[in-house]
Amino acid sequence: MTDDVLAGVGPRLRALRRARAISLAALAAETGLTTSTLSRLETGKLRPTLEQLLPLARAHGVPLDDLVAAPPTGDPRIHLKPVRRSGLTVVPLTRRPGGVQAYKVIYPPAGRAYPAELRTHDGYEWFYVLNGRIRFVLGDHEYELGQGEAAEFDTRIPHWLGSAGTQPAELLTLFGPQGERAHLTPHPPEAS
Structure with a gap:
């Protein structure tokens, strides 16, 4: 000192x-x-x-x-900058280029009866519903997912996501532009 x-x-x-x-x-x-x-x-x-x-x-x-009277340390928080795109609020959670990217996506309350347009693009996506309800159209199938539910899909299949309710819906999304999948490693079975 x-x-x-x-x-x-x-x-x-x-x-x-x-x-x-x-x-x-x-x-x-x-x-x-x-x-x-x-x-x-x-x-x-x-x-x-x-x-x-x-x-x-x-x-x-x-x-x-x-x-x-030690000097204060720097602010440890990461200040994320949300991007508003097509009515969505997208918060990038990863900073490195390439590979699997993580985002928090906030969908506004439902306002349309059917998606305007199904989209396709290269990649693979995994999402987890943090809050609200999501309407998820994948090809000829339609799903409604609630808080705590997740889905994983090939983005080359025509798809659309949007809020399914009167409240905004929040998702945690992992996207791999080259088709990387989210790999979940199961725990090995316990020895009996």
Whole structure:
């Protein structure tokens, strides 16, 4: 730890102890440190060690980072940019080009009695219904899938997907443009 970071530890320790309205003696009993050591830490006359800071952080109920005023870490969230296309909201979940791509797709509430046009293209698709109901037309067959249901199909077969209800429908979709399939590996049977 650098000296400028450590210089601020004493005032933070004193403020935490005073906020809890406890004496140096009570804190010493809680941490196993002497009152003299605690006093010197709070006044900055003693440079704190990790062995001293850990019980103090525990006693005050704060992360160690708060005692030393560690700089904040970067935001770990991935900020996904939704794309609106043909009434759908598509959120790409993969960032690498090629191979199987993952998307979250939100279909608006149903508004048409039948799909305007069945489409075909190279590839293979797997989808899982997160929320709502999906109307899925595949060739001459029509299906309605609800939350927790999934389907997998060759996209060269004429197909169409849309919401089947008055609420939007959300899907998690895996798409392989060259016909890659989602391979599910079953667990081996348990030995008897």
